Every structure is written in structure tokens, then in C-alpha cells.
């Protein structure tokens with residue numbers, strides 16, 4: 001156990017080992033601290049022989065510097081630490097070993113991430129259990145009157161048959177606090193950045209009902225991103241949900257990172273990023289990028305990447321969402337909730353379904369697919385207290401948009417950005433498919449008549465060009481009528497104009513990133529459509545910000 005007071009407070013330790021009334025060993029550390037102007041005590045009682053659920057630390061009359069520097073650990077088991085100021089000059093720390101934490105049974109069977117437990121009293125479904133080794137389990141099935149099947153929310157190394165299992169008395173709870181901003185944490189809210197754990201006064205369950213319909217605020221405002229093709233054709237909804245869909249390697253992560261960089265700095269908001277089942281390297285790079293650009297202090301990173309077991313990948317987005325909801329409700333600020341990659345959440349659900357022996361449904365996915373997706377998507381809502389704007393990347397298996405996982409996610413979103421492999425192959429980045437991407441907000445009543453008309457005309461030009469592509473390939477451009485020739489020439493220039501160098505890829509492309517205001521994009525597109533840039537070469541329209549005037 002390590003509790004370090006701030007250096008400016010004098011400390012005296014005396015350690016004694018005792019037995020409490022039920023015979024459990026108590027390791028008591030008493031630190032007497034002196035902080036000007038008042039004296040205060042800090043007492044720590046830690047019941048070492050049973051799992052401890054709530055650890056409350058009441059500190060008052062002391063400088064805020066007196067925070068546990070961490071970890072109060074028992075094996076790998078972390079304790080929730082809460083610091084409360086109670087207005088007296090006495091600071092007391094007490095470990096509360098709850099009745100619910102009593103032993104309920106022991107492990108009888110272990111297979112990969114599936115753990116069977118025989119219990120004297122069955123805990124309800126979704127209850128979080130804790131093994132003696134500190135591994136958290138989530139109850140998924142009741143096999144008979146005494147046997148339950150749980151999925152491990154951690155690596156199962158170290159578990160063995162016969163190991164005692166304790167009931168935590170609730171679904172999985174995580175410590176929540178504003179101090180999560182600037183930090184990288186895991187599914188259980190434990191630090192991944194080598195810093196002390198979150199000091200929190202509160203914990204929240206990761207499962208929560210969506211806010212009631214009458215408290216939800218619909219989004220009818222666009223969120224400018226500075227990315228031309230998105231602002232023009234598929235504007236993001238402020239307080240709404242956006243999906244970035246694409247097959248492997250078409251630029252989903254790059255687009256998400258550019259959006260994060262642009263929007264977090266532009267709107268000075270708060271962001272919570274969930275890394276779900278993606279590359280560990282990408283998580284590390286994002287953390288470095290955010291730290292270097294100075295945006296980390298308003299960002300929380302929650303990772304359950306591809307090296308984690310399915311239980312972690314399945315629940316980590318819920319943890320991140322719980323942090324986003326907490327920050328929305330307490331700071332009353334706009335929160336960006338970013339997920340890379342939502343498909344991995346569905347995939348983890350499918351793995352769990354297989355481990356539990358459920359019959360697969362359509363195309364091998366879990367029969368519970370729609371409900372699982374809805375459970376998380378319906379929670380991403382804006383309330384009167386604050387808005388949650390969500391951007392999620394979705395991997396499209398085999399570039400097939402009719403995949404059941406993709407379809408299940410598509411129906412929840414306000415804006416759908418489809419990234420096209422053909423466009424990426426032509427080097428037109430961001431590879432946004434202008435014809436397939438759409439937004440609920442691209443409506444004259446929301447974006448205004450002018451924006452709506454320009455977007456419609458740009459789409460019509462690109463659609464006509466696509467129709468004529470085969471004819472051009474066979475017969476050549478000269479065989480087209482004059483009107484079609486103009487449309488094709490302008491469409492090709494518009495297609496190149498809608499490419500854009502990104503700040504996050506400047507080191508790859510060698511071109512400095514550009515951000516373009518919506519107003520400038522509209523004016524440039526208007527001029528392209530009116531033929532003002534007919535004499536400009538296609539290469540002069542490619543990978544640039546706004547057109548020179």
C-alpha cells in the first residue's frame with residue numbers, strides 16, 4: 001500500500017497489524033499530517049483479507065495536494081478511492097468491505113474467456129464478479145440453479161478451478177471524475193499512461209438507460225469541420241451521430257484524427273476517444289499527437305485495443321460513453337465522443353456470442369446484433385445539460401455496405417460518410433464518395449437554400465460524370481455533346497478540388513494541411529459550376545485549400 005502525501009505536509013507513520021471483530025486482518029497505517037494552519041490526521045484502514053469495494057477518503061482542512069498518489073492495491077485489484085471534504089479538521093480514510101462483496105462461489109470450469117462458477121446464491125445477469133486473482137467477470141448466462149457462465153473482462157491468466165469468486169453487488173462500475181481529462185485509461189478506469197489512478201468522489205455503472213425522449217435535444221445545427229467535401233455534402237450534426245464507413249485502409253482513422261485535431265482546437269470542447277479493437281500503435285500515436293498539440297488536457301482516451309480479450313472490446317465503448325455522459329452532465333459542456341472502430345464492438349459481441357454457444361444468425365453474426373448496437377447508440381444523445389457529438393468509424397467488411405453489422409449501425413446515424421476504395425486508388429483523399437454519403441442536415445431548412453442548391457448541383461455534376469465514364473473510356477471525351485463535355489470537365493475539377501491535404505498526413509504527403517471555411521468552399525464550388533475556373537488545369541485544383549483569387 002502506498003499513500004504519499006504532498007511534500008509540503010509533514011508526515012509521521014506508525015504501522016500496526018491488528019485483527020478486527022470478524023478476525024479479518026487489518027493493516028492499519030496511521031499518518032499524522034501537519035498542514036498549516038491546522039493539524040489533521042489521515043487514517044487508512046484496509047481489510048486485506050477480503051475484496052474491498054469502496055474506499056472513501058475524507059480529507060478536509062488540508063491542501064488539495066494531499067491526494068493519494070496511488071495505488072492501494074491488493075494483487076492486481078484496484079480500489080476505488082474517493083476524496084471528500086467534510087468540513088472538519090480531521091481526515092479519515094476508511095475501507096468499507098461491503099456485505100455484497102462476500103464470497104458467492106468458486107470457479108468450476110475455465111475455457112478461454114468463459115468462466116463457469118458454481119454459486120450458493122445466484123447473482124443476476126450482468127452482475128460484475130471478482131475472482132480472488134482480481135479478474136472481473138460479467139455474468140451472461142444462468143446454466144442451472146447453481147451454475148453461471150461469465151465472460152472475463154480481463155486476461156484470464158492466473159485463474160484456476162476452485163478459485164473463490166466474490167460478488168461486487170452491482171454491474172461494472174468505474175470511477176468517474178473530471179480528472180479523466182488528460183488521461184489514458186482502460187475499461188475499468190485504470191490508468192494506462194503510467195500516472196496515478198483517477199482520484200474520484202463518485203463511481204458510475206457502465207450500463208445506463210438512455211435519457212428519456214422528452215429530455216433529449218434533437219440536433220439541427222451543423223458542426224463545421226474545415227474539411228471541404230464533408231462540410232459541403234455530408235455536414236456533421238452538432239449533438240448528433242456521424243459514421244465514417246469504409247473498407248480496410250481507405251482512410252477512416254486518418255479522417256477521424258484530422259477531425260479531432262481540427263474540431264477540438266477550433267471549438268475548445270472536450271473529447272472522449274474510445275479505441276475499440278484497433279491497433280495499439282494507433283492508440284499510442286494518437287496519445288502522442290494530442291500531447292504534442294497541447295489538446296490532451298481536454299481529451300480522455302479510453303482503450304481496449306486488439307490485444308484485449310473480447311469482453312474488454314465489447315464493453316470499452318460503454319466505459320468511454322459513461323465518461324462522456326459524466327462530463328456532459330457535470331461540466332454542462334459539449335462533448336465529442338469518438339469511437340475507432342465501432343465494427344470491432346459488433347465483432348467482439350459476435351465472439352462472445354460464439355463463446356456462449358449461441359446459434360449465429362444472418363451471415364454468422366450474433367442473433368442479438370440489433371439490440372446490442374441499439375443499446376449503445378441510443379445512449380449517445382444530447383440533453384438539455386449538454387450535447388454529445390459522436391463520430392464513429394465503421395469498418396466495412398469486403399467493402400460490402402449490405403453487411404448486417406454495417407446496416408445495423410447505419411440506421412442510427414444522422415450523417416453517413418462513405419469512403420470509396422476507387423477514389424483512394426486514384427489518390428483523391430479524403431476518399432469520400434460524394435454520391436453515397438449523406439446527411440440528415442443537408443436540407444434547405446437547416447443549411448439554407450444556397451448551400452443546398454450548390455451541394456445538389458455538385459452532386460448532379462459528379463453523378464453525370466459517373467454515368468458517362470464508360471462512354472468516355474470507349475469513345476473519348478470529344479464524342480460527347482457540348483453540355484456533357486462541360487459537365488464532365490467541371491466534375492473532374494470539382495472532384496479534385498474536393499480532395500484536401502490534412503495536417504495529420506503532412507509528414508506522409510509533404511503538403512501542409514489546409515482548413516477551409518464552409519463559406520469559402522461554397523463560393524469556390526459556385527464558381528466552378530458557373531465556369532469561372534474552366535481555364536484552370538485539373539492539377540491546380542488538386543490537394544489544396546481554397547482556390548486562389
Ligand SMILES: Nc1ncnc2c1ncn2[C@@H]1O[C@H](COP(=O)(O)OP(=O)(O)OP(=O)(O)O)[C@@H](O)[C@H]1O
Nearest residue numbers: 247248249250251252253254255395429430502505
Ligand atoms: N487523407 C489522406 N491523405 C493521405 N493519405 C491518406 C489519407 N487517408 C488515408 N491515407 C493513406 O491510407 C492509409 C490508411 O489509412 P487509415 O489507417 O486511416 O485507414 P483505415 O480505413 O483506418 O484502415 P483500417 O480499416 O485498416 O483501420 C494511411 O496510412 C495513408 O497512407
Ligand SMILES: [Mg+2]
Nearest residue numbers: 252253254278
Ligand atoms: Mg483505422
